[in-house]
Amino acid sequence: xxxxxxxxxxxxxxxxxxxxxxxxxxxxxxxxxxxxxxxxxxxxxxxxxxxxxxxxxxxxxxxxxxxxxxxxxxxxxxxxxxxxxxxxxxxxxxxxxxxxxxxxxxxxxxxxxxxxxxxxxxxxxxxxxxxxxxxxxxxxxxxxxxxxxxxxxxxxxxxxxxxxxxxxxxxxxxxxxxxxxxxxxxxxxxxxxxxxxxxxxxxxxxxxxxxxxxxxxxxxxxxxxxxxxxxxxxxxxxxxxxxxxxxxxxxxxxxxxxxxxxxxxxxxxxxxxxxxxxxxxxxxxxxxxxxxxxxxxxxxxxxxxxxxxxxxxxxxxxxxxxxxxxxxxxxxxxxxxxxxxxxxxxxxxxxxxxxxxxxxxxxxxxxxxxxxxxxxxxxxxxxxxxxxxxxxxxxxxxxxxxxxxxxxxxxxxxxxxxxxxxxxxxxxxxxxxxxxxxxxxxxxxxxxxxxxxxxxxxxxxxxxxxxxxxxxxxxxxxxxxxxxxxxxxxxxxxxxxxxxxxxxxxxxxxxxxxxxxxxxxxxxxxxxxxxxxxxxxxxxxxxxxxxxxxxxxxxxxxxxxxxxxxxxxxxxxxxxxxxxxxxxxxxxxxxxxxxxxxxxxxxxxxxxxxxxxxxxxxxxxxxxxxxxxxxxxxxxxxxxxxxxxxxxxxxxxxxxxxxxxxxxxxxxxxxxxxxxxxxxxxxxxxxxxxxxxxxxxxxxxxxxxxxxxxxxxxxxxxxxxxxxxxxxxxxxxxxxxxxxxxxxxxxxxxxxxxxxxxxxx
Numbered sequence: 222x223x224x225x226x227x228x229x230x231x232x233x234x235x236x237x238x239x240x241x242x243x244x245x246x247x248x249x250x251x252x253x254x255x256x257x258x259x260x261x262x263x264x265x266x267x268x269x270x271x272x273x274x275x276x277x278x279x280x281x282x283x284x285x286x287x288x289x290x291x292x293x294x295x296x297x298x299x300x301x302x303x304x305x306x307x308x309x310x311x312x313x314x315x316x317x318x319x320x321x322x323x324x325x326x327x328x329x330x331x332x333x334x335x336x337x338x339x340x341x342x343x344x345x346x347x348x349x350x351x352x353x354x355x356x357x358x359x360x361x362x363x364x365x366x367x368x369x370x371x372x373x374x375x376x377x378x379x380x381x382x383x384x385x386x387x388x389x390x391x392x393x394x395x396x397x398x399x400x401x402x403x404x405x406x407x408x409x410x411x412x413x414x415x416x417x418x419x420x421x422x423x424x425x426x427x428x429x430x431x432x433x434x435x436x437x438x439x440x441x442x443x444x445x446x447x448x449x450x451x452x453x454x455x456x457x458x459x460x461x462x463x464x465x466x467x468x469x470x471x472x473x474x475x476x477x478x479x480x481x482x483x484x485x486x487x488x489x490x491x492x493x494x495x496x497x498x499x500x501x502x503x504x505x506x507x508x509x510x511x512x513x514x515x516x517x518x519x520x521x522x523x524x525x526x527x528x529x530x531x532x533x534x535x536x537x538x539x540x541x542x543x544x545x546x547x548x549x550x551x552x553x554x555x556x557x558x559x560x561x562x563x564x565x566x567x568x569x570x571x572x573x574x575x576x577x578x579x580x581x582x583x584x585x586x587x588x589x590x591x592x593x594x595x596x597x598x599x600x601x602x603x604x605x606x607x608x609x610x611x612x613x614x615x616x617x618x619x620x621x622x623x624x625x626x627x628x629x630x631x632x633x634x635x636x637x638x639x640x641x642x643x644x645x646x647x648x649x650x651x652x653x654x655x656x657x658x659x660x661x662x663x664x665x666x667x668x669x670x671x672x673x674x675x676x677x678x679x680x681x682x683x684x685x686x687x688x689x690x691x692x693x694x695x696x697x698x699x700x701x702x703x704x705x706x707x708x709x710x711x712x713x714x715x716x717x718x719x720x721x722x723x724x725x726x727x728x729x730x731x732x733x734x735x736x737x738x739x740x741x742x743x744x745x746x747x748x749x750x751x752x753x754x755x756x757x758x759x760x761x762x763x764x765x766x767x768x769x770x771x772x773x774x775x776x777x778x779x780x781x782x783x784x785x786x787x788x789x790x791x792x793x794x795x796x797x798x799x800x801x802x803x804x805x806x807x808x809x810x811x812x813x814x815x816x817x818x819x820x821x822x823x824x825x826x827x828x829x830x831x832x833x834x835x836x837x838x839x840x841x842x843x844x845x846x847x848x849x850x851x852x853x854x855x856x857x858x859x860x861x862x863x864x865x866x867x868x869x870x871x872x873x874x875x876x877x878x879x880x881x882x883x884x885x886x887x888x889x890x891x892x893x894x895x896x897x898x899x900x901x902x903x904x905x906x907x908x909x910x911x912x913x914x915x916x917x918x919x920x921x922x923x924x925x926x927x928x929x930x931x932x933x934x935x936x937x938x939x940x941x942x943x944x945x946x947x948x949x950x951x952x953x954x955x956x957x958x959x960x961x962x963x964x965x966x967x968x969x970x971x972x973x974x975x976x977x978x979x980x981x982x
Contacts, residue, residue, distance in 0.1 A: 229264035235397055236268050239390055240339050246405040247336035249618040252390045253383050255347040258319040259289055260395075265315055265341055266293040276313035276339075279303055279330055281320045303329050304493050310334075310611055315341045321355040324375060324626060324676030331622045332458040336612030347393050351376055357677075361685045363706075363727030364715040370686035374650035378683065382625040388617030408614045420445060421472035424508045431608040434465040440604050441469045444569050445476070449600040451564045452571045453590065456606035457619075462573050465606075466548060467501025469571075470529060473546065475509045478526030485529040488537035489550040492520060495531055498550055498573075502529060534559050535818045541567040551575065552590075556790070556817040561593055564601075576605075626676040630665035635759045637695035644772045646691035646703075649682045659699065663692050666702040670755030687727055688752075693769055700757045701765045703773065709748040709783070716741045730786045733808045733823050738842055746783035746832060748825075749773075754787075770802045774828065783829040790819030791858070796865045799824045805836070806866040807843050811854035820858055822866065840871030844913055851933040860929040860944070864922070867912045875914035877967040879906050884964075885974055891960035892978040897953065901932065904956075907963040908932045918966040924959050931956060 239250040254261045269276055270293065278285075278297040285292040298305060300317070303326055314334045316326070322344070334340050344350045351373060358371045383389050383399075390401025411432040419426065420442045429435045437454060444452050456462045470485060477483045489495040502522060506513055513524040520531040532540065534549070538559045541547050546569040552560055553574040564570050572590070594601050609616070623629040653660040668674050682688050682704055693701040708728045711719075719725055719735045730750055734743035751773075756765045777785055789795055791809065804824040813820050827833040844867055847855065851863065879887070887903040889895040897904065908928050911917050920928075923945055930936040930944060931952075942952040964971065 229267055229395075232264050232392065232395060232397070233268050233271055235390070235400070236339065236341075237272065239401060240272065240337075242402060243339060244337040246407045246615070247613040248388065248405055248616040249334050249336065249338050249340055249612055250388050250390070250401060250403075251340045251342065251383075251386075251618050251621070252392060252401065253342045253344065254392045255344045255350055256392070256394050257346060258317070258343065259287060261319070261343045262287045262290045262293075262317075265343070266290060269293055269295065269313065274313055276315055277306065277311040277333070278315045278317065279306075279326070280317045300326050304491070306330065306333050307493060307496065309497075311338070313339045313341075315343065317343045319343050319345050321357055322376065322379070323357050324680040327379075327622065328626050328628070328676040331618065332611075334611070334618075336609075336616070338612075340618060347380070351380065357680060358684060361681050361726065363685070363687050363708075364725055365710055365712050366686040372648075372650055372684035372686070374653070374683040375680040377650075378653060379625060382621060386617065386621035386624070389621060403617050405613070405615050405617065410608060420476060421469070422475060422509055425468045425472045425505055428468055428505065428508060429465065430461060430610050431606075433606040433608040434461050437462070437465050437604050437606060438469055438472075440602050441472075441571075443602060444571075445473065449602045450567070450569060451594060451599055451601035452569075453601065453603040454571060454573045454606070455576055455603070457576050457609075459609050459611035459619075460606040461610045462575075462606050463495075463497035463550060464501040464504075466550070466571055466573055467498045467503075468505040470498070470502050470546070470548065471505025471509060471511065474506070474524075474526040474529075475511060477545065478511075481527075482525075483527035483546075484544050485527070485546045485548065486537050486540065486544045487529060487531050487548045487550065488534050488555075489531075490534065490554045492531050494554075495548075495550045498548060499529075499531075533815070535815075538562040538566075541570075545569060546571070549573065556819065557590065557593060558792070558819075559817065560590060561597070564594060564599055565597060627661065627664045627668070627679050628676075630661045630668050632665040632669055632700075632757045633662045633698045635695070635698055635700070635757060637698060639695050639700060639760060639763065639765070641695055642693045642700070642768065643695070644691070644693055644769075646689060649688065649690045650684075652690065653683065659694070659697065662694075662697070662699040663690065663702050666692075666699055666755045666757055667704075667753055669758050685727075691769070691773055693765060693772075698757070700760050701755070701769045703754045703769060704752040705773075706750045706752050707748070708750050708786075709744060709746050711744045713741075716744050719744070729788055730784070730823060730825060737808055737846065738839065743832075743835070746829075747781060749777055749782055749785045751785065751787040766798065767802055774826065778828045781829075783832045784825045784827055786823060786825035788821055788823045790814060790817055791822040791862050791866075792819065793859065793861050793865065796822065796824075796862060800865060800868070802826070805840060805869070807839050809843075809847060809850075809855065809858075809866060811850050820855065820862075837871045837873070840869075841913060844871065845909075848909055848912070848933055851929070852935040856934045856936070858934075860926045860934065863929050863933070864925050870913060870915045870917065872913045873915055875910055875916075877906050877910045879903070884968060884971070887960065887964060888971060888974050889978075891957050891964055892975050897931075897956065904932055904960060907960065907967065910967060911963060918962045920959065920962070924955070927952065927956060928959065 236252060243250040276295045278295050279300050280297055281300055283299050285297055307329060311334055316330055331340060354368055354371055362371060383391060388401060388403040391399035413432050413435055415426045415435060416439055421438060426435060426438060429438060441452060443449050454462050474483050487495050487498055511524060511526060513522045515522060522529045534555050537547055541563045547563050547567040548571045549563060550573045552572040687707040689705045691703040692699050706727055709731050711731055719732055725732060730748055731744035734740055754766060774785060787799060804826045806822055806824050808823040810821040827836050883903045886900050890897060890900040890904060927945060930941045938949045938952060942949045
């Protein structure tokens, strides 16, 4: 045993008493140390050496490098790779935030320590911690702001929450300023009762640690027997949902694999997030004596019984009908369009989500996803696991984590008349420190409405120099929440860097103005971007989003803003919402999001006269550029989305300019027998004119979709006809009839050429 420094005797004794208390209640205790890094690691190393216990160390470096301190006995992982620990369990942990505090790291790390364990968080000396700007701050610094404009409110909030939390000890230097002892109540788990009749092997039920897991496994048998096709399993972290899914998959391979090969797909936003499912498939198969091979760096298990393979979410949705079962882990982080496609096409499916996890809002996921499933009449089951496995149900550190990171923020009940609305806002930190309850309800609206929320969002909204909030409330209930980022007013040096190819943090709309329109003047304008907007789940479709935008627009216009905009993953519903409120598209990303498959769209609303004068030019540039992208990078975008983005048409007086030969070939296609494939170049100018001109012939929605799919996106006749619900020959003739309308509208004096085909006009 290494020699212990006597200077640390009181600290070591106090920490060991906290450890004893943690063991007694099967809970965690936390020690927040505000001190110089070398001295803090000195006594922490002595502590674990004295206790003879190991720990997980999360450190800023890739390897141990604390001068003068011998590397302690433990496992060390860089903070930037702490996703590797997800799903694993550790007896103790040291989190080294001496150089940088990233809110997401707190969200990922705290939940992996088991009951009876110590969590030690190392911070710089308290005065420096509350005043410092670290790497997380610098990454949110957006032009034209300077370091001094950044907030330090997240650090203040972390410290305040630590001071007010049960079970948390605070050490300032070598002084114990808060003891952290907490007299708790150890709650016994429910007795585990295994059903007498079961399809899955008894060995798997024996492997369950809680009655919740037993019930969840029995419910899965209903899916196996065909009573349901979709199974939703939700829980807070540490309840064993991923482990019971892994055991169920091992059981499925055992039961069905006797008669046929079983093929299953497991997906998640990242392979690491599905690691616990795979680990318990291994455990289950070993308990059942099933042999398996590990392939593709752990992403595939196979044997005589079949195989389980990991796929990215988009690929899993496309291949879902080919598998016996598809499992989606951390489903709250995956868009509903993908989840619904899997649910509706898979033979069996399991959707797992963390309720108060850092990755997403599982509670809102379950509510909203269930609403969608109920409309589809798909047989489904939902089960929530509530019994903790890693630690006692009354664990105070989990309560601290939920409060500090707003993981359990909820919007509250609607009890007031929603016609009496109050419009408020400002800096988020002002609201948090003056009225935490209202702030939690403000943030809770986002948690309940969005599939992605993480602690970094909280850090950015508190400390970002360009971030502000607005909300509508009735009494103490927040009904609509908005997060705003100020943009624009860029200096010449910044504009030149963006012009040369640099992508600035924030300033998404000015970046778009410069990169795609090459107009530096627009980047000097004063703008606002709505980062997020959400309505209380009990007040959807009541016009609150529109009321909020109207009030915000009036405020910004009065303050001299030139525009307000938004960027989001394109969907028909979202585009319709923004269009209804006067926003028009100026950009669509050619590259889809790798997880959601959605293309990001930028839409803006002009608030000043000087920008309004530019809008026709911006819209024309957007449509012309997008038409060029449709045959390749945008070919698979839903044509309904393209149609919505192309409306309203920008040009007041647009002329079709084609030479005599091209015009005659267009007429030959419309009135004659010329094949479309060899006349697309003659058809295209008329289709381009239709989507650019305000004055144009009247076409139906389906006729516009036909033009988009066949002419602009270059979809096949088969795909186009199938989408429109018509036959191929009918669709070919339909396009000819549309071309007749377009040619007659834009071209005069062509009767003689048309009459050569024996048709009357």
